[in-house]
Amino acid sequence: DQNAAGATARLDEAIQLLDSGYVPSWIYRDEQVFELEKQHLFRRNWVFLAHETELEEPGDFVVRAIVDDSILMVRGGDGEVRGFLNQCRHRGSRLCQAEKGKARNFTCIYHAWSYNREGRLVGVPYDKTIYQGLDRDELGLAPVRVEACEGFLFGCMDAAAPSLEEYLGDFRFYLELVTRRSRTGMEVVGVPQRWIVEADWKIAAENLVGDAYHTPFSHKSTFDVGLLPFSSADARPGGSKTGLHIQAGPADVAMIYRSPGTFMGYPPEMVQTLHERIDDRQRALLDDGTGTGDGVFLNRFHVFPNFSCLNVGGILDDALHPYCSVRLWQPRAAGVMEIYSWLLVERDAPAAFKEASRRAYIVSFGPSGMLEQDDMENWRTISRTAEGAESREVAQYARMGAESGVEPIADWRGTGTAYPTQFFDLPTVTFLRRWAEQLRAGVAS
Ligand code: FES
Numbered sequence: 001d002q003n004a005a006g007a008t009a010r011l012d013e014a015i016q017l018l019d020s021g022y023v024p025s026w027i028y029r030d031e032q033v034f035e036l037e038k039q040h041l042f043r044r045n046w047v048f049l050a051h052e053t054e055l056e057e058p059g060d061f062v063v064r065a066i067v068d069d070s071i072l073m074v075r076g077g078d079g080e081v082r083g084f085l086n087q088c089r090h091r092g093s094r095l096c097q098a099e100k101g102k103a104r105n106f107t108c109i110y111h112a113w114s115y116n117r118e119g120r121l122v123g124v125p126y127d128k129t130i131y132q133g134l135d136r137d138e139l140g141l142a143p144v145r146v147e148a149c150e151g152f153l154f155g156c157m158d159a160a161a162p163s164l165e166e167y168l169g170d171f172r173f174y175l176e177l178v179t180r181r182s183r184t185g186m187e188v189v190g191v192p193q194r195w196i197v198e199a200d201w202k203i204a205a206e207n208l209v210g211d212a213y214h215t216p217f218s219h220k221s222t223f224d225v226g227l228l229p230f231s232s233a234d235a236r237p238g239g240s241k242t243g244l245h246i247q248a249g250p251a252d253v254a255m256i257y258r259s260p261g262t263f264m265g266y267p268p269e270m271v272q273t274l275h276e277r278i279d280d281r282q283r284a285l286l287d288d289g290t291g292t293g294d295g296v297f298l299n300r301f302h303v304f305p306n307f308s309c310l311n312v313g314g315i316l317d318d319a320l321h322p323y324c325s326v327r328l329w330q331p332r333a334a335g336v337m338e339i340y341s342w343l344l345v346e347r348d349a350p351a352a353f354k355e356a357s358r359r360a361y362i363v364s365f366g367p368s369g370m371l372e373q374d375d376m377e378n379w380r381t382i383s384r385t386a387e388g389a390e391s392r393e394v395a396q397y398a399r400m401g402a403e404s405g406v407e408p409i410a411d412w413r414g415t416g417t418a419y420p421t422q423f424f425d426l427p428t429v430t431f432l433r434r435w436a437e438q439l440r441a442g443v444a445s
């Protein structure tokens with residue numbers, strides 16, 4: 001129909017622009033784009049939803065979302081975490097109204113049908129009197145696929161999509177470098193912080209995909225107050241903290257060079273544990289990233305479409321305290337997202353380490369964090385300017401590195417493709433091209 005033809009034409013135009021290194025502004029605030037993303041992107045890909053330590057015991061549940069679909073995640077009596085649409089099968093009320101808790105059954109507020117923690121319909125008031133042969137097996141909660149990798153629980157609404165393991169592919173190699181500093185895995189601290197920002201989710205994603213450029217300027221004040229463990233000079237092109245960029249599976253990974261003998265403030269026991277729990281190839285990479293003897297540290301990653309991780313450290317009381325935050329950029333409306341930000345710590349770490357990590361995180365990221373506030377202000381203005389009838393038609397410049405032609409590192413020891421810089425726009429363009437192509441394929445199908 002006409003709508004589909006219009007959408008296809010706009011997406012073709014976007015792809016053409018991206019291929020020449022330009023980004024159309026309208027994609028950051030557009031009703032049609034939001035609808036297409038909801039239909040064709042977030043219903044097809046694996047989306048991060050929770051960490052397994054948020055659901056420790058049978059009956060523990062959290063309510064999360066994939067865009068507008070509310071999803072109830074609950075650990076069953078058999079220990080398995082399942083996902084369901086949070087929607088009563090009777091007349092469609094939102095079944096679970098709480099955001100987190102522990103329950104044996106979930107009872108609907110409207111007519112009191114109840115479901116157990118495996119999603120089965122187990123209670124129907126006046127069943128025998130008013131229904132003749134109600135098929136309870138047919139009326140369980142609608143399942144959403146949930147699979148886990150390294151403690152991270154992802155959901156997928158597409159029954160035909162490949163497994164999570166296949167989806168993550170080459171990226172798992174890097175994910176383990178973040179999760180294996182502990183013998184007992186990572187755990188969440190408290191509940192995720194979440195807040196609404198009037199900015200498109202893609203802008204935040206792109207920032208985590210590969211915007212090393214903004215750090216010395218947008219975050220100048222954090223350098224000035226001495227919160228960051230390196231100087232703004234280190235964050236310049238060629239500086240020690242703008243090391244490598246890797247594309248692996250659906251993910252982008254940023255590595256920085258380590259100061260000799262250090263590991264972002266992680267204590268030697270944790271570094272030792274990490275080395276024991278990864279394989280030779282991963283060890284070789286960490287200790288001798290490019291074959292020149294420079295060790296690397298993985299300090300951020302982004303998994304398509306909207307899951308990111310920041311693994312850095314903050315200086316408080318003259319000491320460097322590392323923290324690891326994962327975040328979800330949840331679309332809420334055209335040009336509006338809800339940010340979820342979790343703090344993760346190594347489960348077997350001493351209490352003092354966990355507390356220091358929490359403090360370093362809270363002053364740096366989350367709604368109270370200095371760095372986060374700088375970022376949010378930038379992101380908001382992009383979606384706002386994209387509302388302008390004229391401004392939305394202006395193409396943004398994403399050709400950093402295009403002329404010089406950044407070449408992949410030959411004989412890279414890790415999985416995926418690595419580049420010797422973080423100052424180039426290839427990652428952003430690749431991300432947006434993937435985005436545009438998925439929407440286009442969705443419209444065509
Ligand atoms: Fe849930 Fe009727 S809508 S019991």
Ligand code: FE
Pocket residue numbers: 214215218219371375
């Ligand atoms: Fe930033």
